[in-house]
Amino acid sequence: MSRAVTDESREPGVETPMAKRILLGEPLTSEKLDEQLLPKKMALPIFASDALSSVAYAPQELLMILLIGGTALLTLSPWVAVAVVVLLIVVVLSYRQLIKAYPSGGGDYEVASKNLGEVPGVVVAAALLVDYVLTVAVSVASGVDNIISAIPELNPARVEIAVGFVILIVIVNLRGVREASSVFAIPTYLFIGSVALMIVVGLGRTLLGDAPVASSAEFGVEAESLTQVALILLVLRAFSSGCSALTGVEAVSNGVPAFRKPKIRNAQTTLTLMGTIAILLFSGLTALALIANVHYAENPCNLIGFDCANNPQPSLMAQVAAATFGSGSIMFFVIQAATACVLLLAANTAFNGFPLLGSVLARDGYAPKALNTRGDRLVYSNGMVILGIVAIGVLIVYQANLTTLIQLYIIGVFVSFSLGQIGMVRHWRRALRDMQKLPEEARRQQSAQYERRSAISGLWINSVGASLTVVVLLIVTVTKFVHGAWLIFIAIPILAVLMIGVNRYYRDVEHEIRMDDSVHFGSSGDVAIILVNRLQKPVMKAIDYALAANHEKTLAVHVAITEEESTALQKDWAARDMPIPLVIIESPYRAYTSPVTAFIKKYREKHGASVVTVYLPQYIVGHWWESILHNRRSRRLAHQLMLVHGVSITLVPWLLDSSELIYGRRSRPLPGQQRGGQPVAEVPAHRPRKSAAGEPPTP
Template sequence: MFNLTGLLKRLVIGRARRSEELGETLLPKRLALPIFASDPLSSVAYATQEILLVLTLGGLAYLHFTPWIAGAVVALMTVVVLSYRQVVHAYPSGGGSYEVASTNLGPSAGLVVAASLLVDYVMTVAVSVASGVDNIISAVPALVDQRVPLALIFVALLTAMNLRGVRESGQAFAAPTYLFIGGVLIMVGTGLFRYLLGDAPSAESAKYGIVPEPGEANLAGLALVMVVLRAFSSGCTALTGVEAISNGVPAFRKPKSKNAAATLAAMGIIAITMFVGVTTLAIVAKVHIVQDPCRLTGLPGDCTSYTQRTVIAQLASSVFGGDNSVGFYFIQAATALVLILAANTAFNGFPLLASILAQHRYLPRQLHNRGDRLAFSNGILALAVVAGLLLWAYKANVTSLIHLYILGVFTSFTLSQTGMVRHWNRELRTETDPGLRRRHRMTRVVNGVGAVITGFVLVIVLATKFTQGAWLAVLAAVLLWVMMRGIRRHYDAVAAELAVTDPRSELVPPSRVLAIVLVSTIHKPTLRALAYARAFRPDHLEALTVAVDRDASVALKRQWEEYGIDVPLKVLDSPYREITRSVMEYVRSVSRDSPRDVVAVFIPEYVVGHWWENLLHNQSALWLKSRLLFTPGVMVTSVPWQLSSSARADHPAARAPGSVRRGEPTATRKSEDVSTHR
């Protein structure tokens, strides 16, 4: 069983890496771009669609707002990219928005950013995978009933790839990302070239009309403004993942800050170009897309059986000449693949941020540990589990999931840019060089503008999405913030309690050591435990048994005397056959009678090698040890006896049956207490 598990682990993850090989996992810019920027690059596949879905609530009347909303999204992305370039240079350690907010606005603000980003990373995986599955279904409608299983399979594959290491996942995901970029640019270029020649592509939905939602037609004043703002907030999904590069600076090759800033600029230029191109082409091709297909007029059949395809699918079909064209299938395959791989941004950002938080004692320490391949494996697995549960709960539906999205992004944007303004204010108070002061003032303006704009967008997102499901994301972030504060309080309390104030007093030995060996019958494990306890040379040594069966206890005492064991045997009466309670009461009484003494309890136990063998034995040792560990002044020592099945399960033919491995921690295997087993 052990060897099979190890073999499967090596097949999935690969050979373990030495810590000294960490430098070999650092990324060049060509691999860092698809790893850290696949989310904002791929979001062009659904950002335009989300804008259109909101505007078509009023039928066709509001579609003329599309270019203005797209322009606002582009302006916002430009400001955010420029702002994060300053973050990369000023804080290259990899904390990104969290470090900026913590340093300049205080730990509480930093935790708000961290909680928001962790929630948003989970949403990135869920939305990206669900959107990718949508594009697969657009190409192969027969898979519509397999939406959730497909999404969960893709999450599992992403998890396996990321467990192999950052560099390995980048090499696997680079080609699909670059193919998607090339495919979208070719599609946009071809479509717009046809438009200039007078042969504009026409989407399959262009011939359909749209019936407005009740109460959404002919809006004016504040109501119309709210619809436009809601469409803008939906289009801002194009900005998700922009901050991932600032969190992943340590993963870049040297010079880290320079390479990260260059990658961030390249990501911004490519993402803006593709977003503008897709939106322009959607306007030219007159794509009509709605949340409920039954609002489309002119459908050839029953609306309930009509499968509405994504904007990218409709554009590819119209540009390349139909559903059977090579270009259509290439775009659909590349889009589906890159959308699924876009979740890789979160698979890199989430573990890195969780590791930093664990290092700062806001999350469990295990999240700071690197796995066999030098990746933060525990963070990767935690992200996969939560995202998988979310996909299952929401049936991998993009429209349902999108309302929980982007809230955390703009929270981190706003606080980090505000923190950067304070950072430059502090720098200007000490800087005397005129050139550097001028540069600091200019960057402060960039960050100030970014803080104001992203704060405004955050208000819009809250106002337009809160009642549609965003409140769940807010609640999750709040609970996470409270949990992280509680974890930090726990770690601080433990550190304070364990801190050494007077080393000499802590090194004073106990007055006496009273050793107790638990016994149920006389066999090799019992005798080994007695010998081991005697080797400690305690001030007092005794054996202890519980009389759950009076005849068996009498026989044990007779055999004890026959063997001539020179250790006193104490028998505890237990009329209700409760072993644990009887032992606990006796040990506490001994400890209570001699508070300056140490009571050492030795528990003989044997170790089995197969999981199914544990089902054949009781687990009283685990329960008894867990109870004894909470008793002050009591030390618990397990004395293992490895059975032959244990030796074979670990290293075949490495030991003779019954041989004992001295000094091996018993926690490495399931063990069976033989001191209380009848």
């Protein structure tokens, strides 16, 4: 049976706060989840912006490391770039196989967990979470770098600008996947088109004999003297920095559930498009940088003739754009703006991958269950907020310095690459063994032969991918470890241990609360207790609720702190002919919880294992400062009484007039009261239920 969902289905009186509605938009119903799924043209900017944007800084980092050994080493850069391209092709082909085998969105984590065991799976998850945080930090820092290259006066506000962009990206993503894809699509496609145009124009000028020349071409370089071993390590370090072009490839495999049907084919097509575009842009930009003779130094002061004290070093992208189109041209500013936007929006890949992976981990019990909850806009908003907070912390600690942050980068992604590819090798080997166990007649069927060929090709592809990614992981570890990457090798194990601890906690709780044959429920009575301080409207409302629940016995209990209060209450109680008996409990030490707890325990000892429901009146206020003016005794009592066996707590809200700021309505009036000049129907009076002796019971 279909069910219509309208605005009337919302809880009456509870409205979305104005500020939240302006920032995030109106809440979406669960039925609109399918409308949030992405077609390929919108999925590309969402999931591929990280991989595509890496071409803006991967060539820069590659050439920068080689330049440490002098300009002569730049002749090795084409070969290093070719190695990066080959690796990127292998990884893209490998992840096409992974998407086909594991389309549920777990990616490398799911592959490693199912094929290598719990610990490798958790290590992969920890590595990916760390890498997503660094993706945000590196992308935003790189985007701010490009903005400062165009407007050097903004350099002193580098950190503030970076933090502001992270907050902006969080807000856009919290509005929902479709809205985020609409916002991010134009800058991503503008970046692809403008950089492709620059590469075509630059190469065309070169073929016509008018090769572009970078502004840094005239600067010499103070090179370090290198031994043969140091030279090899430097080349390997340049390769590992160039491998930052591979970051974000895994995001598509983690985001398969966000694609429209057919999900697997659409995800594979998006991954192929992303890889092809990234390869072409990376290769073209590296070639153009070498043609223009770009000199980009790790320490700008090593550039002979460059005023490093007063000027920030222009990025490689800025130098190539200026050399190709002119530093003051419209296309220069278009490319700088598009590059800055796509670098900033590359963080958006992490804001899709991190929450999706977090939801899978929460589902499997390795992360808090709150990460598996969709927000008002049908996105995993808790994961997005956590990612934003941690990324801001990293940017502040490292002062949004791209050169420092890049040293921490790609360790996590190659840990997940390596273990994921090894897991895929075991997956295909197991699939082939299972096929061998089939009867001869079943193996001869066309579908079985197709599956076998597919498994064999997948085994070969993933075997090559596993071999290469493990080698690259070793290279990256050796070359980046002393430059700050050692922090990642501390963070990943700590996070993995925490996730295993969370899983063990959930497992123990599940074991503790599960049903078994020894579980028996039953009680010999049902008693309600209303805690009374003075006879006021909130107390009357609590008594009304308790009587409406029709308990076997209903008592009002007053904790006597002073004799004057208890005497006044007894007189008022008798004068108003209250329908339930009043029990006075002495409290010589002016405590509330202990006397009530002792009363309940003695009552249950005398009358058997009664179920005791304690009704606690509680004010609901609209201003934050009002909560300071009230003692909040009900909450403290509720917290303590929940530890008493056989007790359940019922908080009875009394909405003060200020609560209209939150709920848009006032407290429910008592019988006989009027609101807005309209009479309110009377509620039938309840008469007291006397005990057997006709007097108020005692414990």
